[in-house]
Amino acid sequence: MLVLYAGDVPREPDNEPVVPPDPSTASSLIGLDDLEPPDWVTVDEQVVAANLWRTLRGMPRAVRLVVGLAWGTARRLTLLAAIVQVLSGCVTAFGLLATANVFTSLLEAGPTPHRVVASLPAIALVVGSYAARALLDGIVAAVQGALVPRVRHAARDAVYEAIVEVDLLAWEDADFRELVRQGAQTGVSRVETAIRGTADVTSSLVSMVAAVATVGVLNPWLAPVLLIAAAADGWTAMRVAKLGYESFLRIVSQDMRRYVLERLIGERDLAMERHALTLHGTLLAEDRRISSGITAEAVALARRQNRVRMAGRALAGLGSGAAYTVLGVLLYVGAMPLALAATAVVAMRTASTALANTMQGVNELFEDSLYLGFYRRLLADARARSRPRTGVIAPADPSVIRLEHVSFSYPGADSSALTDVDLTIRRGEVVALVGQNGSGKSTLAMLLTGLYRPTTGRVLWDDVDLASADAESVHSRIAVIAQDPARWPMSAASNVRVGRLEHDDPDGQRWASVLRMSGADEVVAALPHGPQTVLSKQFRGGHDLSTGQWQRIGIARGAYRDAPILIADEPTAALDAKAEARVFAGLEAASRTSTGGPARTTVLITHRLANTRPADRIVVLDGGRVVEEGTHDTLISQSGGLYRELFEIQAQAYRTG
Ligand SMILES: Nc1ncnc2c1ncn2[C@@H]1O[C@H](COP(=O)(O)OP(=O)(O)OP(=O)(O)O)[C@@H](O)[C@H]1O
Ligand SMILES: [Mg+2]
Numbered sequence: 001m002l003v004l005y006a007g008d009v010p011r012e013p014d015n016e017p018v019v020p021p022d023p024s025t026a027s028s029l030i031g032l033d034d035l036e037p038p039d040w041v042t043v044d045e046q047v048v049a050a051n052l053w054r055t056l057r058g059m060p061r062a063v064r065l066v067v068g069l070a071w072g073t074a075r076r077l078t079l080l081a082a083i084v085q086v087l088s089g090c091v092t093a094f095g096l097l098a099t100a101n102v103f104t105s106l107l108e109a110g111p112t113p114h115r116v117v118a119s120l121p122a123i124a125l126v127v128g129s130y131a132a133r134a135l136l137d138g139i140v141a142a143v144q145g146a147l148v149p150r151v152r153h154a155a156r157d158a159v160y161e162a163i164v165e166v167d168l169l170a171w172e173d174a175d176f177r178e179l180v181r182q183g184a185q186t187g188v189s190r191v192e193t194a195i196r197g198t199a200d201v202t203s204s205l206v207s208m209v210a211a212v213a214t215v216g217v218l219n220p221w222l223a224p225v226l227l228i229a230a231a232a233d234g235w236t237a238m239r240v241a242k243l244g245y246e247s248f249l250r251i252v253s254q255d256m257r258r259y260v261l262e263r264l265i266g267e268r269d270l271a272m273e274r275h276a277l278t279l280h281g282t283l284l285a286e287d288r289r290i291s292s293g294i295t296a297e298a299v300a301l302a303r304r305q306n307r308v309r310m311a312g313r314a315l316a317g318l319g320s321g322a323a324y325t326v327l328g329v330l331l332y333v334g335a336m337p338l339a340l341a342a343t344a345v346v347a348m349r350t351a352s353t354a355l356a357n358t359m360q361g362v363n364e365l366f367e368d369s370l371y372l373g374f375y376r377r378l379l380a381d382a383r384a385r386s387r388p389r390t391g392v393i394a395p396a397d398p399s400v401i402r403l404e405h406v407s408f409s410y411p412g413a414d415s416s417a418l419t420d421v422d423l424t425i426r427r428g429e430v431v432a433l434v435g436q437n438g439s440g441k442s443t444l445a446m447l448l449t450g451l452y453r454p455t456t457g458r459v460l461w462d463d464v465d466l467a468s469a470d471a472e473s474v475h476s477r478i479a480v481i482a483q484d485p486a487r488w489p490m491s492a493a494s495n496v497r498v499g500r501l502e503h504d505d506p507d508g509q510r511w512a513s514v515l516r517m518s519g520a521d522e523v524v525a526a527l528p529h530g531p532q533t534v535l536s537k538q539f540r541g542g543h544d545l546s547t548g549q550w551q552r553i554g555i556a557r558g559a560y561r562d563a564p565i566l567i568a569d570e571p572t573a574a575l576d577a578k579a580e581a582r583v584f585a586g587l588e589a590a591s592r593t594s595t596g597g598p599a600r601t602t603v604l605i606t607h608r609l610a611n612t613r614p615a616d617r618i619v620v621l622d623g624g625r626v627v628e629e630g631t632h633d634t635l636i637s638q639s640g641g642l643y644r645e646l647f648e649i650q651a652q653a654y655r656t657g
Pocket of ligand 1: 172410411413417435436437438439440441442443444483
């Protein structure tokens, strides 16, 4: 037999005719091939367009961020790391000067054995500096090993601390969700590379300054020539990184789509429909289509980067040639004694290696700084989207919930989900919200519980405007049985107890009563390890439940929370008739004290209108507006009313049977 529910029936025949999509133009499965990049990408496009000067100017921010994080996490280790890095650079410089002495003594006039003996102290110093350098390198590794995981932990923790405070509505914003993905994953891992980068740059900068200074002392002409030679390496590294980042920006939207497709192909949630709809080939083809675009971009990027590297090499070669020519000329004209030429060559090699390392490090740090931008932006964005703590505490058990001219639009939506709603609910009332799919019932429930804040208008609990109340004080007073209850990957016991983990329930009375009322008792009894069975297929040995069984667990969780305001959004849509009757009896009983007084305010959303009869009041929504309000008897007597029409359709289905 076909049973039609009111929500499934289009009420007005004057609905606009729906035009089916033209398959010839539907080139992309997701439907959006020219996905607009998230907002934060446009900011980074400006960063990429920045010139070398702006790039260098942006660097201190990245260094400040990682050093700040490190300092805030482990002061002593950070200080130690800084000291050891600088020391290690100084030791390199010292070794270089000692080498100069060795050459000077070796190339002096006189018999060779004498010169060798005379140079022994200088040789000992060189050996000593190498040993010291090796020791310091060991200490650097040990300090970094202790510091880096701690800072990474702190960075990650800061992200999640900011994310948990974010307003619920932020999760409806795709840009924000993508920023969370990039900032929490790429951003945090870049914090780690940036710390190592900062350390490396510090030490190579010190050695470079020392080497360039040594060369400069030998002859002031050599230093600038050397710098020009090494600048080519620096330019190359910088340009290569920029090309990489530009390429990342070009494929960012494709990358998002590929991420979605990876989930479509590899996740369990969609596995059944994937098979039943024989979608494997289609999904794979779509994945290949998107991936081939990304691969082509990667190949083109490698080509571009290689071209830059080749040009850089050629320039660096020319630079080195120029440096040696200058050295030759200096020797030729007698501006520099031959004894120092060997030292000059060693110092030049050291200097150019150090300079190249510094430029490479600076460059990597620049790349890190761009990615750290995600991290910083995520923190800032999450903080901006969190509700400020006002210190205003919502009433613990409000006697009146009042909506005044409330309108609400979802972010990015063209039309409003609710328009100019006025509604008053008193303590202890059972109010049923009724209306067709999309009429705004669930949204209204989110607003009167303060989970969403209205776009315009006010929601008051007694005299407190929820927009100004501390979110936690509001949310701790509500229990929501969601339309599609969350399937927490936890044990059955935790799935119910997360409703109120702080509840003391030593004799298990509350546990037993909510399980009985929701019908979850039968579900738990049938589990192989009872309440301790883990309800998630993500874990080995985990179990899954049927949709109706999950709903029973969801009801038990809401009831276990035991809050003065209960929202039950289609709590029994997936329940069998017996379980449904039990739940409604339970909800009704829970709304009154044993003496019949008001115990709890209940807002019930349901499409099965037979269930609305016991409600004190029925509120009918249509297109986001309240169109009717009253008891079952008054509404059913209104000819031409929406409630009466919906009720008749359902009643008809049973009568005909
Ligand atoms: N997360 C969302 N983002 C954007 N628009 C939404 C979102 N959720 C709902 N809407 C839109 O808001 C309107 C009201 O939706 P709501 O979920 O409140 O309807 P409902 O009455 O609970 O419907 P149902 O009976 O199907 O549960 C609809 O037009 C819907 O498309
Ligand atoms: Mg709904």
